[in-house]
Amino acid sequence: MPKGPEHSLLVVGSIAFDSIETPNGSVEDALGGSATFFSYAASFFISPRLVGVVGEDFPDDYRRVFVQRGVDTTGLVTQPGKTFRWKGRYHQDMNTRDTLEVHLNVFGTFDPQLPAQFRDSTHVFLANGSPTLQALVLDQVQKPQLVLADTMDLWINTQREDLLKLLPRLDGLLLNDSEAKLLTGDDNMVRAGQLVRSMGPKFVILKKGEHGAMLISQDGIYVLPAYPTENVVDPTGAGDSFAGGILGYLAADESPPPGRLRQAMAYGTVIASLTVEGFGLDRLRGTEREEIETRLENYRSMLSF
């Protein structure tokens, strides 16, 4: 596993059992959750440090998935009760879904405590969660070099003030296009992204699902289409594995900016395109760094003219 000599990557987020129905099939109690997809994707570049909580029903098989990828599970806490469960159904177009069931279980009272040896983490991903909790995590990191956070409409609607307080503490914010509209009131993605950036984060990554992503940074605006795939089996985890590819690459890579963030986003795009080609982690578990590199080169040639 390649690893930047002085860098370390921390992720704090959910670990879940996902039950997913799509027009093409379904799966029950698959290993999922934001921290799961993120850390698996990042593990192609670096050994990430995972902080999360599971219940007593969490099987050893699932725990081994992390260990086999070199994920440091020191911060994976088991608590009395059950693991977070999510059940969703994708519509025919695969771009929209209904949440059928959410059982937060032990994740509902998650109070993330960083193991002492995780406090020196240089790169941090605050997976989707309440901005209050995200801030509490950040308070425990001694001297982060790069902090990326995800958020969602729920927090924009219900904890807007806390979110606005968190934003200046971030290097980057990830959010999808409709969330950027919600946060800024602007329908134009370029302007909305710039407005989000003016709220504090150094850069903003707007996720557009099957349409790719947009980066708004001090170097300007960059757009990346999604890697086109005809084989969309299950979009669950695409956003978090995109983030894992980005931050995994950034934490492991030693080359200087600028351009690193775009290279990182290209890796994230490619890994997300693999994620959606199987249920849960299935497709990522069947891939190696070499396939990622091949697809990256294909993607690069696809974008050249």
Added chain:
Amino acid sequence: MPKGPEHSLLVVGSIAFDSIETPNGSVEDALGGSATFFSYAASFFISPRLVGVVGEDFPDDYRRVFVQRGVDTTGLVTQPGKTFRWKGRYHQDMNTRDTLEVHLNVFGTFDPQLPAQFRDSTHVFLANGSPTLQALVLDQVQKPQLVLADTMDLWINTQREDLLKLLPRLDGLLLNDSEAKLLTGDDNMVRAGQLVRSMGPKFVILKKGEHGAMLISQDGIYVLPAYPTENVVDPTGAGDSFAGGILGYLAADESPPPGRLRQAMAYGTVIASLTVEGFGLDRLRGTEREEIETRLENYRSMLSF
């Protein structure tokens, strides 16, 4: 005006007065129509041959717009009656619009006859129109080298058989993503594009509006994001100027395939991004080839990682 020595570009389509309302302003009776936007965009590369019909109310000022750009207006017929009028209103997000009024006027009985000197055209754009009419135009071209056609949901719904008969006669078909779904019944854009291609055209260009475009050809799948602009004033004509950039470039360019189609799509993307920055032709009329080249280089660097 650069021009391929042995190439000529024919466009047959509508010329209209557009009245447009957007959240940011409005315009009355602006020069519009598919053939207008196409030929103006193509005129940055080659002097296109225009075939269309206008009424007696069509002002000399508008006619001069074509002449000044080197458009051959031999095929621009004036008929008794009024010019085609369209009135539309864009929604807040600028991606959807309502048609408020359509008065086909002289365009309603348009029977396109190619002037004798246009019959040797090498490159042909069949702008959006009934597939029956598009086939009648194509019948009049002696030996076309590259035929690109646009279509829309109306024809897919009402003249599907005629459209299916036309498709094998085309080199390329332009259609938007929802139309590709309608034509094929497939929600996945890669598969839908491949299915459309299996119906006859050598390549298919799927337009996704603010999300760019996808090319499906024998060389594989290529995706291009839209050039990001924060200044979307009026999206009218984006698709036709995209097509004009593509075919204008292809008709004028002498370099060998492959890769030419992608280069052409990049030019089309850049010209469409300029089009939407003003009402009607306003923005394109204020630009020169040099600005297009500058934006193209910016776009290229934006896509490199």
